[in-house]
Amino acid sequence: GMQVNAQKMIGPVPGIEIGDEFQYKSELNLIGLHFDIRGGIDYITRGDLKLATSIISSEGNGYTDRFNSDVMIYSGQGGNLTSKDQRVVKDQKLETGNLALANSMVEKTPVRVIRGVKRLDQRGKCYVYDGLYLVQEYWRERGRGGSVVFKFKLCRVPGQHSTNLKYY
Amino acid sequence: GMQVNAQKMIGPVPGIEIGDEFQYKSELNLIGLHFDIRGGIDYITRGDLKLATSIISSEGNGYTDRFNSDVMIYSGQGGNLTSKDQRVVKDQKLETGNLALANSMVEKTPVRVIRGVKRLDQRGKCYVYDGLYLVQEYWRERGRGGSVVFKFKLCRVPGQHSTNLKYY
DNA sequence: TAGACGTAGA
DNA sequence: TCTACGTCTA
Numbered sequence: 001g002m003q004v005n006a007q008k009m010i011g012p013v014p015g016i017e018i019g020d021e022f023q024y025k026s027e028l029n030l031i032g033l034h035f036d037i038r039g040g041i042d043y044i045t046r047g048d049l050k051l052a053t054s055i056i057s058s059e060g061n062g063y064t065d066r067f068n069s070d071v072m073i074y075s076g077q078g079g080n081l082t083s084k085d086q087r088v089v090k091d092q093k094l095e096t097g098n099l100a101l102a103n104s105m106v107e108k109t110p111v112r113v114i115r116g117v118k119r120l121d122q123r124g125k126c127y128v129y130d131g132l133y134l135v136q137e138y139w140r141e142r143g144r145g146g147s148v149v150f151k152f153k154l155c156r157v158p159g160q161h162s163t164n165l166k167y168y
Numbered sequence: 169g170m171q172v173n174a175q176k177m178i179g180p181v182p183g184i185e186i187g188d189e190f191q192y193k194s195e196l197n198l199i200g201l202h203f204d205i206r207g208g209i210d211y212i213t214r215g216d217l218k219l220a221t222s223i224i225s226s227e228g229n230g231y232t233d234r235f236n237s238d239v240m241i242y243s244g245q246g247g248n249l250t251s252k253d254q255r256v257v258k259d260q261k262l263e264t265g266n267l268a269l270a271n272s273m274v275e276k277t278p279v280r281v282i283r284g285v286k287r288l289d290q291r292g293k294c295y296v297y298d299g300l301y302l303v304q305e306y307w308r309e310r311g312r313g314g315s316v317v318f319k320f321k322l323c324r325v326p327g328q329h330s331t332n333l334k335y336y
Numbered sequence: 337t338a339g340a341c342g343t344a345g346a
Numbered sequence: 347t348c349t350a351c352g353t354c355t356a
Contacts, residue, residue, distance in 0.1 A: 206350035
């Protein structure tokens with residue numbers, strides 16, 4: 001089998017280069033890029049401090065992330081944005097993954113960014129590793145129905161070669 | 169990436185040997201053993217005829233498969249056995265995967281069997297390829313609440329070396 | 337035990 | 347659009 005049993009950590013993953021492409025989030029788990037097989041924000045806990053290790057931007061399901069050259073605006077998680085039952089959209093809270101991203105800003109620890117993009121055959125998505133980003137700021141917005149949504153501004157760490165995204 | 173883009177077909181998959189182990193059903197998809205990433209029965213359609221290519225026996229969720237040396241009793245799919253909302257358990261029907269298994273009996277075409285087994289670390293399952301089987305017979309039973317459940321008796325094709333299942 | 341940016345196929 | 351023997355973390 002392909003089992004790797006990688007260790008969850010902050011920063012680059014040995015052997016993984018910018019632009020590397022994967023078919024499934026479970027592959028990201030095996031390879032050690034992102035362990036949460038459904039969630040968009042993965043993190044570790046150091047003592048009492050949650051710190052983000054990686055995020056996946058995968059358009060749809062109510063999430064509206066934005067990319068602009070080396071800056072991305074990433075939507076926080078929670079609030080039933082992705083629930084099948086979207087009748088009740090709740091406020092997002094600064095906890096779990098959202099809290100980890102806020103802490104990463106304060107601690108200035110880098111976050112791996114993976115972009116879910118449409119495959120060329122238009123059937124489903126694939127995931128492309130886009131390199132390290134730093135959280136620069138975050139704020140609260142009002143989404144549909146007035147519920148609270150967190151937004152995180154991340155800036156790509158300079159000096160990394162660019163990701164050739166041939167899918168857009 | 170690990171993309172393989174294998175072709176769905178009946179019989180052995182080149183390069184895959186009995187006892188090979190995988191961590192995720194999505195790996196089975198990549199490798200060409202079983203393409204349906206959730207469903208237990210995978211099949212092809214030849215003209216108007218559905219024929220099973222592979223099945224996964226993965227205990228739990230209301231399914232009660234049985235293994236006894238080279239014979240297995242496999243439960244058909246459907247009837248909401250695996251639905252989160254099990255308040256309404258319906259009769260299984262001889263359609264899609266169940267129909268394909270029935271046709272495989274008539275046509276005497278082999279079916280790849282994959283067994284979902286507990287991992288040694290007890291966290292989740294892994295999947296072990298167990299070789300080719302032939303459907304020998306099938307029948308209807310009454311499950312919980314009197315709903316119809318199909319049962320398929322499959323016999324392992326002789327001459328294949330045995331699967332070393334170190335997980336039971 | 338429930339929630340989470342899941343995926344392919346009918 | 348919905349179903350399907352999903353799979354991890356909190």
